[in-house]
Amino acid sequence: MSLVLPAPDLTRALTRISHEILERNAGSSNITLLGIPTRGAHLANRIAEIITKIESVPVQVGTLDITLHRDDLRMRPPRALMPTVIPALGVEGRDIILIDDVLFSGRTIRAALDALGEIGRPKSVQLAILVDRGHRELPIRADYVGKNIPTSREQSVVVHLTELDGADEVLVEGGSE
Amino acid sequence: MKHLLSINDLSKADAISILDTAQELARVSDGPMKKLPTLRGRTIVNLFAEDSTRTRISFEAAAKRLSADVINFSAKGSSISKGESLKDTAQTLQAMGADAVIIRHGASGAAQRLADSQWMSGSVINAGDGTHEHPSQALLDAFTIRKHLSKGASDLAGLRIAIVGDVLHSRVARSNVLLLSKLGAQVILVAPPTLLPVGIESWPCEISYDLDDVIKSVDAIMMLRIQMERMSELFFPNAREYSRYFGLNIDRMKALKPAAIVMHPGPMNRGLEITADAADGARSVIVEQVANGVSIRMAILYLLLAGSQEIGAAL
Numbered sequence: 222m223s224l225v226l227p228a229p230d231l232t233r234a235l236t237r238i239s240h241e242i243l244e245r246n247a248g249s250s251n252i253t254l255l256g257i258p259t260r261g262a263h264l265a266n267r268i269a270e271i272i273t274k275i276e277s278v279p280v281q282v283g284t285l286d287i288t289l290h291r292d293d294l295r296m297r298p299p300r301a302l303m304p305t306v307i308p309a310l311g312v313e314g315r316d317i318i319l320i321d322d323v324l325f326s327g328r329t330i331r332a333a334l335d336a337l338g339e340i341g342r343p344k345s346v347q348l349a350i351l352v353d354r355g356h357r358e359l360p361i362r363a364d365y366v367g368k369n370i371p372t373s374r375e376q377s378v379v380v381h382l383t384e385l386d387g388a389d390e391v392l393v394e395g396g397s398e
Numbered sequence: 399m400k401h402l403l404s405i406n407d408l409s410k411a412d413a414i415s416i417l418d419t420a421q422e423l424a425r426v427s428d429g430p431m432k433k434l435p436t437l438r439g440r441t442i443v444n445l446f447a448e449d450s451t452r453t454r455i456s457f458e459a460a461a462k463r464l465s466a467d468v469i470n471f472s473a474k475g476s477s478i479s480k481g482e483s484l485k486d487t488a489q490t491l492q493a494m495g496a497d498a499v500i501i502r503h504g505a506s507g508a509a510q511r512l513a514d515s516q517w518m519s520g521s522v523i524n525a526g527d528g529t530h531e532h533p534s535q536a537l538l539d540a541f542t543i544r545k546h547l548s549k550g551a552s553d554l555a556g557l558r559i560a561i562v563g564d565v566l567h568s569r570v571a572r573s574n575v576l577l578l579s580k581l582g583a584q585v586i587l588v589a590p591p592t593l594l595p596v597g598i599e600s601w602p603c604e605i606s607y608d609l610d611d612v613i614k615s616v617d618a619i620m621m622l623r624i625q626m627e628r629m630s631e632l633f634f635p636n637a638r639e640y641s642r643y644f645g646l647n648i649d650r651m652k653a654l655k656p657a658a659i660v661m662h663p664g665p666m667n668r669g670l671e672i673t674a675d676a677a678d679g680a681r682s683v684i685v686e687q688v689a690n691g692v693s694i695r696m697a698i699l700y701l702l703l704a705g706s707q708e709i710g711a712a713l
Contacts, residue, residue: 299705
């Protein structure tokens with residue numbers, strides 16, 4: 222197991238992503254952050270906090286559960302559903318920033334796009350990711366990346382966040398390190 | 399878990415997970431797009447050998463919102479009315495590739511028989527068997543009570559719930575007593591002695607013969623339908639006397655606690671077990687129970703059918 226992103230670097234990455242989001246969208250007035258549970262939701266809250274601090278106005282933040290849209294439901298035992306919380310202004314006409322911890326095959330994001338389409342029609346959808354580990358199976362890319370970590374398929378990327386795991390860190394496990 | 403036959407098959411955690419799932423799925427019913435792709439390509443058969451309006455339509459709506467294909471099959475107008483056995487019917491459904499059968503049957507234990515047999519390989523969901531159980535109704539009742547009264551708790555601890563009326567013929571009462579007590583509520587059955595089944599002492603609940611005594615202290619009151627179609631003998635002298643002692647009327651409504659809710663599984667005999675003022679009043683959640691029924695049944699179908707059966711289940 223090796224540490225690829227220690228706590229200070231993780232915080233810096235989130236701060237940079239926050240600035241990039243603001244720069245690209247010319248402020249926070251039309252953006253809505255949607256985190257994908259569970260860790261994406263916590264990351265969304267952190268980014269929202271940073272953006273609120275920079276802009277001094279609160280930003281729209283919520284969560285989007287994608288379980289019902291997964292394409293691998295039949296391959297696993299049924300999963301518990303996580304909450305979806307759409308903030309007050311909805312998604313219609315907004316610039317949506319999807320936020321997740323790890324980008325791997327891209328299937329989660331495909332499911333998220335489907336789930337989002339059911340709620341409304343955003344003006345645009347962008348993707349912010351803490352770790353991009355490669356091995357995409359779908360034509361999906363991230364707009365904001367915390368860190369690119371090349372991995373082999375045999376390895377797994379583990380993200381720990383203070384809210385859930387007591388510490389901020391990203392580790393790579395298994396395979397030939 | 400592969401089948402849903404009885405509340406006894408569920409642990410407290412299972413029941414709470416069904417309620418939580420339903421809560422998330424209720425969002426879909428409230429949203430602009432009432433359809434999810436989750437059960438696309440699955441075939442669900444509604445096998446109703448007894449009449450039903452809301453349970454059948456509710457399961458059908460739930461299955462369709464999850465994109466499953468639904469085949470409706472009722473006794474009238476099918477070979478069941480020609481005397482076809484449950485076994486032959488089940489084998490026919492198996493040959494058509496049913497992934498789940500939702501069964502309502504007049505014989506207690508029919509769902510269990512279907513699940514235990516090797517007649518078909520799909521899931522079996524009990525939508526009411528004789529006077530035995532009706533688990534999806536109990537789950538939607540628990541869901542409704544939790545939504546109104548639990549103040550954010552995941553179970554029903556500390557709540558007092560009265561179930562009033564024809565307990566003897568009621569599968570709803572049996573499933574509710576089992577489920578509500580499992581979730582921590584205190585259940586009181588109120589009925590004339592003639593309408594209580596043999597062995598009631600072993601149920602996890604209290605028993606009372608005096609509605610006026612009980613009504614002051616309960617958080618929810620559930621009125622049961624007097625099931626005339628199952629009554630071959632006289633259980634009470636006449637309907638007027640029954641209403642006077644066990645009916646919910648405007649005077650008894652005044653005795654309820656301020657936040658208490660009024661429930662009825664439907665169909666109602668207005669004027670017999672419940673008066674129109676009580677059924678249509680502000681405390682009545684009877685129509686909401688129907689809406690919640692769709693969410694609960696979506697949750698049941700999702701948890702039984704969405705995942706792989708081979709690996710086992712989260713429940």
